[in-house]
Amino acid sequence: MLNYLEILDRANSGPYLAEENWDLEKVAMTTKRLVKKYKLEWNQNELVTDDASLSDAIYNAGYELAVTLGSYSRTTERVIEISQDEIDNGIRNAPQNVVMGEGKDARTLYARHLNDERAPLFFGGSPGTPIPERFFLANVMSYMQEPLIDLATCGTLVEVDGREVRTGNPIEIVSTRRELQYMRQGLKRVGRAGMGMLAAQSSVSELGDLAAAHPDYLRSCDSHLVPMLNELKMDHRNISRAVNSLEYGMVNASLPCVIVGGLGGGPAGSAVINVASYLIANITCLADYHILHPIHMRHIATSTRDVLWVINATGQAFARHAPEIIVADIYPKSGAGTKELLYETAANAIVNAVSGCHLEGCGAADGNAPNCSGLEARLMAEVALATHKMKMSLKEANAFVLQLLPKYEHVFTQDGNPGKPFDEVYDLQKVQPLDFWQKMYEEVKTELKEMGLKV
Amino acid sequence: MSENPYVQALVEAVIDGDPEASTEAAQSALDSNVDPLEILNEGLMTGADEVGKRFENGEYFLPELMLAGRALKAAMEVVKPSLVKKYEGTDNKVKGRVVSATIQTDIHDIGKNIVSSMLTAAGYEVTDMGVDVPIKSIIDKAEEIGAQVICLSALLTTSMPFMKDLIETLKARGIREKFIVLVGGASVNEDWAKHIGADGTARNAADAVKVVHTLVSA
Numbered sequence: 001m002l003n004y005l006e007i008l009d010r011a012n013s014g015p016y017l018a019e020e021n022w023d024l025e026k027v028a029m030t031t032k033r034l035v036k037k038y039k040l041e042w043n044q045n046e047l048v049t050d051d052a053s054l055s056d057a058i059y060n061a062g063y064e065l066a067v068t069l070g071s072y073s074r075t076t077e078r079v080i081e082i083s084q085d086e087i088d089n090g091i092r093n094a095p096q097n098v099v100m101g102e103g104k105d106a107r108t109l110y111a112r113h114l115n116d117e118r119a120p121l122f123f124g125g126s127p128g129t130p131i132p133e134r135f136f137l138a139n140v141m142s143y144m145q146e147p148l149i150d151l152a153t154c155g156t157l158v159e160v161d162g163r164e165v166r167t168g169n170p171i172e173i174v175s176t177r178r179e180l181q182y183m184r185q186g187l188k189r190v191g192r193a194g195m196g197m198l199a200a201q202s203s204v205s206e207l208g209d210l211a212a213a214h215p216d217y218l219r220s221c222d223s224h225l226v227p228m229l230n231e232l233k234m235d236h237r238n239i240s241r242a243v244n245s246l247e248y249g250m251v252n253a254s255l256p257c258v259i260v261g262g263l264g265g266g267p268a269g270s271a272v273i274n275v276a277s278y279l280i281a282n283i284t285c286l287a288d289y290h291i292l293h294p295i296h297m298r299h300i301a302t303s304t305r306d307v308l309w310v311i312n313a314t315g316q317a318f319a320r321h322a323p324e325i326i327v328a329d330i331y332p333k334s335g336a337g338t339k340e341l342l343y344e345t346a347a348n349a350i351v352n353a354v355s356g357c358h359l360e361g362c363g364a365a366d367g368n369a370p371n372c373s374g375l376e377a378r379l380m381a382e383v384a385l386a387t388h389k390m391k392m393s394l395k396e397a398n399a400f401v402l403q404l405l406p407k408y409e410h411v412f413t414q415d416g417n418p419g420k421p422f423d424e425v426y427d428l429q430k431v432q433p434l435d436f437w438q439k440m441y442e443e444v445k446t447e448l449k450e451m452g453l454k455v
Numbered sequence: 456m457s458e459n460p461y462v463q464a465l466v467e468a469v470i471d472g473d474p475e476a477s478t479e480a481a482q483s484a485l486d487s488n489v490d491p492l493e494i495l496n497e498g499l500m501t502g503a504d505e506v507g508k509r510f511e512n513g514e515y516f517l518p519e520l521m522l523a524g525r526a527l528k529a530a531m532e533v534v535k536p537s538l539v540k541k542y543e544g545t546d547n548k549v550k551g552r553v554v555s556a557t558i559q560t561d562i563h564d565i566g567k568n569i570v571s572s573m574l575t576a577a578g579y580e581v582t583d584m585g586v587d588v589p590i591k592s593i594i595d596k597a598e599e600i601g602a603q604v605i606c607l608s609a610l611l612t613t614s615m616p617f618m619k620d621l622i623e624t625l626k627a628r629g630i631r632e633k634f635i636v637l638v639g640g641a642s643v644n645e646d647w648a649k650h651i652g653a654d655g656t657a658r659n660a661a662d663a664v665k666v667v668h669t670l671v672s673a
Contacts, residue, residue, distance in 0.1 A: 028518035167560035167613040265516040
């Protein structure tokens with residue numbers, strides 16, 4: 001495996017290239033050429049494809065992109081060159097099993113195959129969503145207490161002790177540690193102290209991440225994010241996060257949020273970039289697992305047709321060719337207290353589950369407002385498990401999703417559908433959904449059953 | 456719509472994002488005595504409008520937008536001296552000068568890049584300072600180039616307070632009235648813009664161009 005100091009050396013001494021030229025001449029032009037070469041096309045009515053040759057082509061195009069380009073350091077404006085052998089070693093050495101958490105609450109994340117006999121695992125929480133301190137604890141407990149949730153994640157604290165949190169400011173250290181204090185407290189209170197976490201979400205720069213690598217906060221059996229920058233780029237801040245895990249031993253979750261409609265153009269090019277990103281992240285992020293979170297250029301949400309297609313294409317490409325551990329985020333447009341949130345969650349859960357991924361969610365309301373709760377995470381897990389137990393074929397999955405889309409697609413043409421904040425959909429003392437929200441969930445579940453989903 | 460074949464070729468070159476073709480067409484148009492203002496308005500701007508429309512309709516993506524910006528810039532290099540020569544103060548034909556930046560501590564730039572490209576395509580002279588730009592540098596640059604507009608971008612909620620700090624710094628330096636300050640980003644909304652005393656915000660890049668047009672011409 002490539003020594004990490006070697007990556008730093010290459011970031012400091014690789015060929016100089018202006019960032020705009022990396023973006024346009026390297027990433028955009030090469031991707032465009034590969035989409036043409038491999039004849040890649042997306043189909044807005046076949047969001048889950050059972051065309052193995054399409055999956056082959058997407059994987060091969062992504063592999064060629066990674067081998068052709070390598071990565072880029074925004075800090076030094078230099079190309080981080082990575083050889084084909086190194087990419088191949090990265091694939092060979094990609095972890096197939098990672099234990100997270102400890103004791104009776106420990107879970108083993110594994111590289112999923114298509115039609116895997118084992119059920120997917122579920123991260124519960126609203127990753128990256130700004131959450132006020134006054135209900136942060138109750139909010140995270142609403143997910144942790146759900147029996148189907150295996151692993152915990154959370155939003156971002158936007159204020160501590162009444163003070164606004166600012167990135168890179170000393171208060172980021174306080175907020176990240178406070179977040180982890182609440183997380184650990186929440187796990188104890190729901191009787192699952194050993195549950196593994198993907199946390200330190202309040203660490204927007206590397207500062208909080210460095211401050212939280214301590215057994216009292218983020219344990220070595222927990223994971224943290226090592227983001228890539230759009231597209232195929234790193235910087236010293238994010239490299240610091242990976243380096244921070246070297247001796248301490250935290251689990252690294254790579255996070256390349258490919259922009260669908262960005263440098264890759266449409267969905268096909270975006271899937272190619274997503275595949276390449278994971279192959280690069282094996283090396284530059286020291287990834288133990290990958291987060292699959294394509295972002296729609298206009299709508300942000302993961303529940304749009306084109307993003308669902310990218311999730312399926314990327315997940316399948318790895319599940320068929322080179323299984324790695326992939327956790328697919330659910331980021332619906334709608335917020336808590338709306339039926340659309342539940343339909344979006346169901347559609348996303350089906351796609352993520354049949355595409356060889358584990359699931360994480362939900363970043364309701366685009367992850368922009370604290371309008372999220374454990375109830376939609378319960379539905380996410382129920383739908384994905386039903387999909388798994390029914391041994392749903394790719395074709396059947398596509399048919400279910402096409403039935404769900406008309407129930408929520410209007411939210412993309414209206415002025416959002418943010419719903420209500422957590423404290424207006426849950427009883428904060430009992431940490432239980434309010435009646436109207438519980439009723440909505442039950443109604444949607446009944447509809448899903450009537451559609452033939454065994455939830 | 457100009458009937459001159461070189462101006463029409465210029466429109467196509469911008470739409471195709473081809474800097475070589477746009478340079479060649481602009482030069483040919485000048486050589487055949489087409490008014491530089493016609494080249495600007497009927498050629499470059501018409502092409503840019505079409506690119507903007509295609510982007511909005513989802514036919515074009517970010518690379519096409521960036522390439523169109525390059526084609527536009529290259530042709531402007533050719534046309535600008537003739538414009539300045541022919542029209543007194545033609546430099547002011549530029550619709551306005553804009554400084555754009557992703558605010559300090561934030562490194563997300565896709566949205567900012569799109570707005571910069573679309574403003575350039577719409578005829579503004581845009582100085583894009585990149586990401587993680589300190590407040591002081593943004594203000595100094597705006598002063599230096601005589602900008603009318605400062606466009607600030609932030610994706611991270613924990614970077615958004617620095618937008619407020621920039622406005623407060625402008626006030627403290629007694630130069631708040633010199634600049635139109637616009638803020639944008641996934642988590643930025645009208646309430647936030649109002650709260651921090653910004654002059655406006657927009658939900659997407661196309662709206663951002665409209666807001667800049669409106670405020671600059673007010």
